[in-house]
């Protein structure tokens with residue numbers, strides 16, 4: 001895969017994964033990086049390392065706006081310092097316009113998607129969720145997912161070059177679907193509207 005030919009005009013050589021919590025961005029990103037020989041960066045881990053505290057404590061002690069400020073700064077710095085990497089973003093990274101601009105400049109943006117019921121099941125089975133994921137609303141798990149996902153969907157759609165359905169797929173199958181999309185992106189600039197790959 002030749003970096004110089006990747007993606008639409010204005011996109012750098014990287015690949016950014018966006019999507020709701022539980023869509024597998026970090027797990028998929030790590031495997032994708034290994035398969036393509038690229039470095040992997042997890043934006044949430046970078047935020048925790050630089051802030052010197054967990055995301056949960058940033059939310060609890062300082063509030064969500066301060067977390068979003070960290071997120072904006074760190075995404076910008078990663079995009080500058082790690083061109084060509086595979087980047088897993090936090091589920092809300094698409095909320096700020098500045099971040100959407102950063103991600104589109106960084107490279108091809110792939111949106112990992114799953115139905116709310118699938119996400120609720122995955123998140124419920126994930127110990128990390130209970131230990132470190134702050135609640136985003138006061139609604140219960142499934143209602144929160146449905147509400148937040150509906151509100152964010154236009155933003156994921158705006159930033160993404162492609163959408164990959166992850167429900168019913170193994171991590172390796174999701175990686176294969178991304179690699180296929182990515183190789184299309186090398187052959188021709190992808191359409192501005194995200195297309196679905198199932």
Ligand code: S3P
Pocket residue numbers: 019020021022025044055089090091092093133134136
């Ligand atoms: C968030 C998702 C989290 C993390 C933070 C906020 C969100 O990342 O950035 O807790 O607003 O959806 P994951 O998607 O990796 O859980």
